Amino acid sequence: MAEPLEAIGPDFVGRAKELGAIGAFLDRAAAGAAGALVVYGDAGVGKTALVQRACNSGGSEAWIFAGACLPLASMTVPFLALRSAFRGAPRIDGVAHPSLRTSGGAPHDVPVMIDRWLEELCLIRPVVLVIDDLQWADQSTLDVLMYLIAGPADRRLAVVATMRRGEVGEGHPLQRWLADIRRLPRILWIMLGPLDRLDTESQLTNLLGTPPHRSLVHEIFTHTAGNAYLNDLLVAGLQPDTRHLPAQLPSDLKAAILRSWRGLTPATRELTQIMAVGGRPIRAQDLAAVAPDAAMPGGVLAMLREAADTGTVDVSPAGTYWFHHPLIAEALEQGLSTDERQRWHAAFAAHYEHQLAGELTPDFESMVAVADHHHHAGHTDDAYRWALRAAASAGAVGGVTEMLRLLRRAVELRGSLPAADENRQDLWSRLRIAAEKTGSHEEELEAVEALLAGIDVATGPLDASELLVRRTHLLFSTGRAFMATKDMREAVRLAATEPTSWQYALALAELAHAGLWHKDPDAQSHADHALAVARAAGNPRALSYALSANAMAAVFAGRTGEALDFATEALAAAVQARDYWAFVHAALWQGNAQETWTSELYANLLRAGRQKLAELGAPHGYIAKLAADEAGSYLAIGRWRECQQALRIALGSDPGTMGDVGARLTAARLASWQGRHPEAQAHLARAEELYAQKSEFLNLDFDAIRAEVYVAAGNPEVAYDAAMTGATSAGTPPTMCEWLVPLAARALADRIQLARDAGKPTAVLMALVDRLVQRFPAAIPDFSGRTEVYERQITAFNLLYAAEVGRARLSAGNGLEWGRAADACQTASLLWEAAYACWRAAESLLLRGHTQRGPAAAYLRLGVALAGDLQAGPIQALLIELAGRARIPITEPVGGTPQAARQELPGLTTREREILAYVIAGRTYGEIARGLVISEKTVSSHISNLLRKTGAANRLDLSRLATRRPADS
Incomplete structure (x- = not known):
């Protein structure tokens, strides 16, 4: 076992690719292929944590020696990182420990001495030498590392170093060393980038103790660009339910990101603060024009080069300068007073406006900059005028996100400018279009609500109708309401003034859509009418919705072939209309039709x-x-x-x-x-x-998943209530309706078991079981077409339901019920439920006595295999614990020879006997298929034949028949 480095924090996430690369490198070194690895990236990106995780999770028996270089300013300590690394090194008899004295100097042959010592250690165990923050290494340490890296290739030695990318500029002492080792063989380089958005959210979840709000994830990722250390600093002190970051950056964060900046000369610090107000990459001559008094004798260019040498700013191939990390700009701007910020915003606005004055085709980004600087300078009239102008330019070049932001500002500023020429409705309409293009549903909903509030229904009934339909979509998309028929009826009434219009077809289609969810008997006629009007109107948007409504109606009626034709045409129409809500709708019904x-x-x-x-x-x-x-x-x-x-x-x-x-x-x-x-x-x-709303959203599975989560967490009371809420909801059954009644029965069986274990009465709970069975004789079926796959699944749910009821009632044949449920679930590809049913089957069979050990062992092995593949840890642990108590081995190798039948069953083919042996051994369909090099469908077909030929009820019964002794016959 490798000696672990200092434990890393709980916020380490992701990095699977990099961990795999480092792990492979360490494995090669442990096998006798020496090498060196340099992990480099920005400060705080997670280099040290990555190396720690890789070393701690390695499977080798390596010694791990880790030391760190330090940014000492007034002194140099030779071999500092190596002293730290070797401080806890083992003392081996006959192996001289290297001497790195702190006073009186060190022997001149230290590299040779350390190399010889490590060579002897490598003969005993592999060695990993980790040096952190190589950019601060002293020359003595670098000489030793060079000697080790250039050493023999056939020893079990891995040298790993981390290095900050932004602090090794031109002239840095490390540059020559890096150039030299690049010429050596066996060197691996890994550039570590920032976390992506999902890993950032995972890190924040670990730090906050709960998944963060989407708005908080967005703001933090925008600020830190995925830097793990900055994420940690930015979230420090925030409550788990925080939705937005505070206005001011935390002091610890400012100190961290401004460390390099504080080392600049005063004039350069002042200039970069002004540059931060600019808000975007800038050329040196533009910065000089904005701040002519800030330049020192060497000029703006010299100061920017100074900032670039420290890693504070980067220079682009186009010759523009900007901060290496966006948070540096934010922190520097916050360091200015309000008056200073406004003064410099006004200067930038004037500069860019002057540049644009002579251009026939003004630069879009400069127009946005002018609009922003006028806004931040407090110039309301100019900010409004330039926001509209820049928004129009943004739309022309496809910058819809910027267009939305600028129009949002224009709408806000319009209220304080009564003399402005633009009509409020026109501004809201433009904002709505921009929001729709960016998929910003909250913004679009606000615009639609404003447009509805300001529209004259008498003069614009078609516009009002279309807005009502879109509002219904947006209320659905933002989780506020589920396809209310009231608004759709009003939309139909308004559009009926022009019964050949595409708006009328759209309103009818969505009335049918809402009506189908709420079991409106007129929904089919509305869908038919909508399709006829949409085809006549020739509008692809209305046509897509009308076709989807008809696809939905056909699915509900079981006409799946017709539904597929409707949905496929609806998808094509949605693409033509570039209506993405319609596309999603059609795609889902295309799936439901098949x-x-x-x-x-x-x-x-x-x-x-x-x-x-x-x-x-x-x-x-x-x-x-x-x-x-x-x-x-x-x-x-x-x-x-x-x-x-x-x-x-x-x-x-x-x-x-x-x-x-x-x-x-x-x-x-x-x-x-x-x-x-x-x-x-x-x-x-x-x-x-x-x-x-929760249960009201019928296309979501709140209730079933709530029941599943809480029953697994050991809270059957909450699970039962959730399952029954979903099972008894009005209207069309919700998604995952098939799970609801089995989950309710499972929760009751768990409660009854807890009561029995505690010696408490169970009559009230048993009465609930009776009422459940009386009200729901079977699992609740979905409304969709009954395909072969679905029929197998609803059969499995019914068997699960019966087995849970049998568990609650202590039925004599409950083991057989669970066996049937396990087989059915596996056949139906409900593998999570199959693993659970295997546990219950084995548990019940073992409670019946020794004669059931064979079948119980088969289900234990099957369940462990399923749970292992699924990484369903709780079920796997229960199965292994049960096998241990029953002293049943479950560690048969998957590739081993299956157990043979004790009794030859008549009428079986050679292939069926082979498959029977696998069944007895508790193999999954996938394992049987891999073992015999056939498809899982073929396995299923053979097992069906085995059940038919032997008269067995299920795999459990088949295993029992095949393994019984002749005396049992």
Whole structure:
């Protein structure tokens, strides 16, 4: 076991690729291929933590010696990092420990002495030498490292160093050393970049103890650009429910980011503060024009070069200068007084406005800069005028995000400018369009509400109708309301003044959409009428919604072939209209028309839809919605790695409310199954906070996932209430409705078991079981088409339900019930539930006595294999603990020879006998398929034949028949 470095903090996240590369490097060194590794990157990016994690997680028996260089200013301590590294080195008999005296100098042959000592250690165990912050290393240390790196290639030695990229400029003593080792063989370089948005959120979750608000993640990631150390400083002292950062940066953060800046000359510090007010990269001549009095005799260019040499600023290939990290600019600007900031903003505004005055085609970025500087200088009239001008320019070059920001400002400033020419409705309309293009649903909803408040319905009924439809979409997307029919009826009434208009078709389509969710008997006729009007009007937007409404109606009616045609045409129309809400809607119904959402086919369809949205350049919120749904589908069938990948895409940028809620619900479910219960409950709580309504959102699975999370966490009372809330909700059954009744029964069975264990009465709880079965004789089926996959799944849910009821009632044949449920769940690709059912089957069978040990062992082994693949730690631990108590070995190698049948069953083919042996050994379908080099579908077909030929009820019964002794016959 490697001797661990100092433990790293709980905020280490991600870095799988880099950890893999370092791990492989250490493994090669441990095997006798010496080498050196340099990990470099910005200060605070996580270099030290990465190396610590890689060394601590290594599987070798290496000695790890770690030391750090220090930024000493007035003195030099030779071999400082090496003294620290070797301080705790072992004393080996017959091996001379190197002498690095702190006084009287050190022997001149120190590199040779250390090399010889490490050579002898490497013969005993591998050695890893870690030197942190190489940019501060003294020359003596560098000489030793050079000697070691250039040493023999066949010893078990790894030299690892970390280095700050921004502090090794031209003329730095380390530059020549780096140039020399680059010419040596066996050198690995890893440039460590910042964390991405998802890893930043994971780090913040660790630091805060709960998933942070989306708004806080966005603000922190914008400020720190993913720097792990700055994330830590910025979040220090914040409450877990904080939504926004405070106006002022924390003092510790300012001290950290301004360390290099404080070493500049006073004149350069003053100049860079002025540059910070500029807010964007700038040429030296422009900065000199803005601040002519700030230049020292050497000129602005010399000062900027000084700042660049310390890593405070970077110079671009185009010759512009800007700060190495955006937080430096923010901290410097905050260091100025309000009057100073306004004075310099006014100077920048005047400079850029003067530059633009003579241009026939004004530069877009300069126009934005003028608008911003006038605003920050307090020039209301000029800020308003330039905001509108820059917004128009932004729209022309595709800068919709900037256009939205500037129009937002113009709307705010318009209230204090009564003499402005622009109409308020026109400004709100422009803002709405910009918000729609960027996918900013909150901003768009505000604009739509303002437009509805100011519209004259008598003169603009079609516009009002379209706004009502869009408001319904936005209320849905932001979690405020679920497809209310009242507004849709009003939209239809308004648009009916022109019954051939596309607005009338759109309103009818969405009335049908809402009506289908609420079981309106007129929904089909509304959908038919909408489609006829939309086709006649020739509007692709209205056509897409009308086609989707008809696809939805056809799915509800079981006409899946017709539904698929409608949905496929709806997708094409949505692409033509560039309506991404319509695209998402059509993509989901295209999936529903072909297969249940708990299937690989459905997940793959959503993946294809998500990729198409990315090709179209859709806002990320729509991509995130499909990615979150894709993740949920993969998770349901046990493909948790694909689930994680889809979640990473969904949360890789701001997912919007829709995508965020869907992703958090799926993340809660995954965390719950894998045993991370606090994380699961935190994700669930954040999802519930984001959506004003929970159970009312029928296309989301709040109740089922809440029940699943709480029953797994040992709170069956809350789980039962959640399951029953979903099961008894009015209207169309919600997503995951099939889970609700089995989960309610599981929660009751858990409560009854707890009561029995405590010696308490169970009559009241048993009465609840009876009422549950009376009210729900079977699991609640979904409204979608009954495909072969879905039929297998609803069968599995019914068997789970019966087994949970049997567990509550202590049924004599409960072990057989659980066995049937386990087999059905595996056949239906409900692998999480299959692993759970295997545990319950084995538990019940072992309680029945010794004669059931064979079948129980089969389910134990099957369950452990399933749980291992799923990384379902809690279920796997329960299975292993049960096997240990029963003294049943479960460690048969997967690739080993399966157990043979004790009794030859008549009428079986050679292949069926081979598969039977695997069944007896408790192998999963996947293991059987891999062992025999056939498909899982073929395995399923053979097992069906085995059950038919033997008359066995399930795999458990089949295993019992095959393994019984002749005397048992």
